[in-house]
Amino acid sequence: xxxxxxxxxxxxIVALQALQGNNCLAQCTTKISHSxxxxxxxxxCITELNLRGQNLELLPQRIEQLRRLRLLFAHENHLRxxxxxxxxxxxxRILFINKNSLLDLPPSIGNLHRLRQLQxxxxxxxxxxxxxxxLDSLRYLMxxxxxxxxxxxxxxxxxxxxxxxVSHNQLLFLPASISNLRNLRYVYLNDNKxxxxxxxxxxxxxxxxxxxxxxxxEQLPESLGDCQQLKVLILSGNQLKQLPKSLGKLQNLEMxxxxxxxxxxLPKSLGKLxxxxTVIVRNNTFSPQxxxxxxxxxxxxxxxx
Numbered sequence: 269x270x271x272x273x274x275x276x277x278x279x280x281i282v283a284l285q286a287l288q289g290n291n292c293l294a295q296c297t298t299k300i301s302h303s304x305x306x307x308x309x310x311x312x313c314i315t316e317l318n319l320r321g322q323n324l325e326l327l328p329q330r331i332e333q334l335r336r337l338r339l340l341f342a343h344e345n346h347l348r349x350x351x352x353x354x355x356x357x358x359x360x361r362i363l364f365i366n367k368n369s370l371l372d373l374p375p376s377i378g379n380l381h382r383l384r385q386l387q388x389x390x391x392x393x394x395x396x397x398x399x400x401x402x403l404d405s406l407r408y409l410m411x412x413x414x415x416x417x418x419x420x421x422x423x424x425x426x427x428x429x430x431x432x433x434v435s436h437n438q439l440l441f442l443p444a445s446i447s448n449l450r451n452l453r454y455v456y457l458n459d460n461k462x463x464x465x466x467x468x469x470x471x472x473x474x475x476x477x478x479x480x481x482x483x484x485x486e487q488l489p490e491s492l493g494d495c496q497q498l499k500v501l502i503l504s505g506n507q508l509k510q511l512p513k514s515l516g517k518l519q520n521l522e523m524x525x526x527x528x529x530x531x532x533x534l535p536k537s538l539g540k541l542x543x544x545x546t547v548i549v550r551n552n553t554f555s556p557q558x559x560x561x562x563x564x565x566x567x568x569x570x571x572x573x
Contacts, residue, residue: 378402401425470494539565
């Protein structure tokens with residue numbers, strides 16, 4: 269009897285300790301906050317913090333107290349830097365800091381191992397820290413409208429990445445490691461200064477949409493034909509004189525856009541693409557004969573010369 273009483277007393281003590289640890293959760297009035305001050309008044313409660321458009325110039329060091337925070341929206345403010353201890357938010361899944369004045373990202377950002385979506389577009393960033401390789405759960409990376417001239421080789425470690433948008437930057441080249449991103453489905457590299465693409469680009473076998481328009485490309489890698497899931501290919505605004513024959517292997521291609529290049533003909537191999545329904549190639553130098561031949565090979569496609 270004494271043993272059973274001791275046993276139940278032990279269980280009761282453990283239960284009381286658990287309740288005490290979760291006491292703040294029981295007292296939580298909300299899990300979502302639109303006020304940083306309010307969030308910090310109950311830091312163990314808040315899982316979503318929306319600070320959009322509040323004219324913030326900095327995030328306080330105390331933000332590290334929000335250890336259960338999963339979603340942080342701090343876009344459309346005036347942030348120039350992020351606190352290094354932002355990486356203490358190890359529950360963070362989504363981080364919106366686009367439309368600020370960010371000059372850099374803290375090296376510690378690579379410690380956000382659960383982060384799935386990072387939106388940093390429309391800032392003043394010139395580089396991504398090498399530590400970005402630590403974001404091993406990242407699926408969406410939006411970095412358009414910054415001042416990137418290159419991406420670090422470590423970007424190739426983002427094995428879960430499905431969506432990358434680094435358009436409207438100043439990229440001169442891409443790291444060879446980008447070919448390691450085998451889960452990429454949507455790739456937006458348009459409006460940069462790229463003169464070539466990695467030879468192993470065809471390793472992106474899950475890519476469904478690739479936009480490399482408005483760069484300085486003179487040729488495309490033959491390996492592009494290995495992107496077997498590609499549905500939309502946008503090549504406009506480059507200096508292409510011909511397209512690789514390997515495009516004839518893109519059996520899922522539905523739309524090809526290559527306006528404003530120097531093309532005189534389309535590869536005969538495109539005639540194999542039964543799903544190709546839209547071909548937009550305005551402002552090139554196709555002869556009437558080349559146009560007729562292209563239309564004859566793809567009678568089911570709509571051409572726009």
